[in-house]
Amino acid sequence: MENPLPPAEELVLIDRELIQLDARRHFLLNRRAWLLGAQAPHAWGATVRPAAPAQGAEASGPGAQNVLLVLGAVLLAVAALAFTLVSWGSLGIAGRSAVLGVVTAAALGAPVALLRRGLRSTAEAVAAVGLLLTVLDAYALYAVGMPEVDGVAYAAGAAAVLAAVWAGYGRCLPALRIPVPAALLTAQLPLPLAALAAGADGPDMAWALLGTAALDAGLALPRPGRWSRWAGAAGSVVGGTALLTALAQSLDAGSTGSAVAPSVRLAAVAVLALAVAWRAPGLRAAFAAAGAFAAVAALGGPFRPELSPSWAAVVYLALALPLLGALRVSALPEPVRRGLALTGAGVAVVQAALTAAWVATVLLGRLRVLEEVWSVTTPAPAADGSGLAPLVVLLLTAGAAWWLVRVLPERTEPGPAAVVLGWAALFTAPVVLDAAPGAVFAAQLAVTLAAGALALRSAAGAGAAAKAAAGGPAGAAPAGDGVPAGSGPTAAAAVAAVPAPALRGPAGIAAGACALAGALSVSVAALDGRLATFAVFGLLGAACAAGAAYRPAPVWARAGAAALAVGYAALLAVALGALLEWPVAWWAPAVLVVPAAVAALGPRLGPVRVPAEVAAAAAGLLALALATGDAPVLALVLALAGVVCAAAAVRPERRTAAGWPAGALFLAATWVRLAASEVTVPEAYTLPVTAAALAVGFLRRRRDPLAGSWTAYGPGLAATLLPSTLAVWGDPHWLRPLLLGTAALGVTLAGARGRLRAPLLLGGATLTAVALHELTPYVVQVVDALPRWLPPALAGVLLLVVGATYEKRLRDARRLRDAIGRLK
Secondary structure (H helix, E strand, O other): OOOOOOHHHHHHHHHHHHHHHHHHHHHHHHHHHHHHHHHHHHHHHOOOOOOOOOOOOOOOHHHHHHHHHHHHHHHHHHHHHHHHHOHHHHOOHHHHHHHHHHHHHHHHHHHHHHHHOOOHHHHHHHHHHHHHHHHHHHHHHHHHHOOOOOHHHHHHHHHHHHHHHHHHHHHHOOOOOOHHHHHHHHOOOHHHHHHHHOOOOHHHHHHHHHHHHHHHHHHHOOOOOHHHHHHHHHHHHHHHHHHHHHHHHHHHOOOHHHHHHHHHHHHHHHHHHHHHHHHOOOOHHHHHHHHHHHHHHHHHOOOHHHOOHHHHHHHHHHHHHHHHHHHHOOOOOHHHHHHHHHHHHHHHHHHHHHHHHHHHHHHHHHHHHHHOOOOOOOOOOOOOOOOHHHHHHHHHHHHHHHHHHHHOOOOOOHHHHHHHHHHHHHHHHHHHOOOOHHHHHHHHHHHHHHHHHHHHHHHHHHHHHHHHHHOOOOOOOOOEOOEOOOOOHHHHHHHHHOOOHHHOOHHHHHHHHHHHHHHHHHHHHHOOOHHHHHHHHHHHHHHHHHHHOOOOOOHHHHHHHHHHHHHHHHHHHHHHHHHOOOOHHHHHHHHHHHHHHHHHHHHHHHHHHHHHHHHHHHHHHHHHHHHHHOHHHHHHHHHHHHHHHHHHHOOHHHHHHHHHHHHHHHHHHHHHHHHHOOOOOOHHHHHHHHHHHHHHHHHHHHHOOOOOHHHHOHHHHHHHHHHHHHHHOOOOOOHHHHHHHHHHHHHHHHHHHHOOHHHHHHHHHHHHHHHHHHHHHHHHHHHHHOOOOHHHHHHHHHHHHHHHOHHHHHHHHHHHHHHHHOOO
16 A cells, blocks of 8 residues: 555556456356256255256257357457457566467467367357457557557558458368458458558549459459359459449549549449459359440440430440340350340330330320310420430330340340330421421321331231141141241241231230320320311221221221221211311210211121220210200200110110110100200100000010010100109199009009019009108108107117018018019
């Protein structure tokens, strides 16, 4: 106490004593636990039995071993750090060096003996501690011997030395797995750290990363193995970072001069990646694609600052598309060819997708015509050349896709891409070139018709190919001369008539979709003028009709053409009514001419009959919508539509599909006509129709006993009962309900006597409606007189009764349904 130590040294001694006390306490606790476990089997004279294996063990033996080894290595590492950072100052220079040297040598030498004994996992753990001690040695050397040296520069040198030492250690002990990856990961640091120490900026850092990637490539390429895998993974990460860094610098360059240096770095990345792709055992396509991408960016970088973004995209695309030619270079390894072509195709796909938005704006911009049809509109602004670059992109990508069709006939993707891109380029070219309106219409109509013809021809060619593949007729020529076995003159001619591979399958569908899009766009634009409307609608309608009649084409193509032909005919009728300045309601009869024509043609339409009739039904709905503003005209249109449906129902195959709509339309026409004429006694008009219809039905039943009552008597009874039922609910007098109820009772009894379903149900429903009408005032009076709580109570009782007798009611309902079902 007379010579106290300095506070710092005294704190170190106290910490040391506390650590020793904790270690001693931990040892004694473990010893106590072991003694208790060893003494327990001898208690009360019990014999010692070996411990049975634990049931449902959650960890395997090797797993527990590895956990213990990792924990031990971690604890040793923590102890080493504590010794180096905390207790270092209590020893002299000689002691410090001796302790660290001895411990490091022991940690690095122990795995040799452990591996000889077969303790590989333990050797791995001790080796990991030894590697960490070498790092601490490097830190201690810097802290004590070279404090004046720049820390970043010293870290770069230390990383290089440690990487070399660990690599040598791993080669001496190849059974250890940790040293080699640790050496390779540490080898990624020297060049970047040296660049930072030298005050490097972005470009120099990119060169440092590139040099590191080159060293990794040099380690990975000579021969396969663990070195190759780890070096390849590290080099890929560092090389990718160098690529992204150089690419960002190239895109940020504001002039051609400033873009040269990033382009040089990108070129170096490209050379390195392609060299690796040429010799690397795996991922060759990925390295080739990365190198090709870097080469495209390097070549296009100096041009980008001097061009607009759209034209810069054209330059990059023009540089990338030649990479597709690698598919034809047999001297290149197959993975390298695939990687180069993948880069060219990827750039083309991205550019085409970006240009698709521009094409959509051209097509959707015409919708402004719908704001004011057939009026003098302000002409579109003249083209300023900004759309020329997207047009060039479309043409280049379409040509590349068509070339791929020839090179890769087994792939189906290039064909539709070539069709869509080529159509988009040709369709938008007149707009981009600022042609006259008439020239624009003519050019776009020609492109649309060409796309439709291509769809029909491609589908026809596919059908011919399928028939040819199935074999020719008897007397087929033998195999040889390029004609497949079993093929005759017909099959050979079919094969010769088949179009190019791009025109088959999905490409034909793409052509049809393009034709539809072009037709819609041109049709909307044609609404700007009367002459343009009739010319475009007439031409497109005639072309669609011709396509529907083109028999070699498949059903789906002809069906679409037929539906469009019917639609254009209906639109022409609407345009004719507008041209003649008829009231809108009177346009409807002209539109109904189209469904009438389709119904008249009927079976002669062949396989396009159903789509044509569906389109005709849509035209009929359009006619009804046009006539809704004028009730008398609406009644006329409903009657005419009923006539059309009735004419179609004459044919047996359309009797059900068109018969019921015909009856409904006739009935609706009657109601609308009576309402328009403000008729209060509809029976004066409906009874004669009912009498005539019932007479016709009676004769029909006599000639055809199998005819149902709904067909024979349903329309006639409904013609009077339904309008009269509606009129009853608005009639305050007693005479109409009495007469209608009497008539409904008679119809119901007649249906029950004759066991006829239609009179029974129609008469019963009418009788029920009349009875409810007559009881309504009394029900209202009774409800007003009852207490407020009584209706809910009655409803509750009713629910209970219904629930109690649910099964019986279901049985009775089934019996009633069966009885009605037995009626005619």
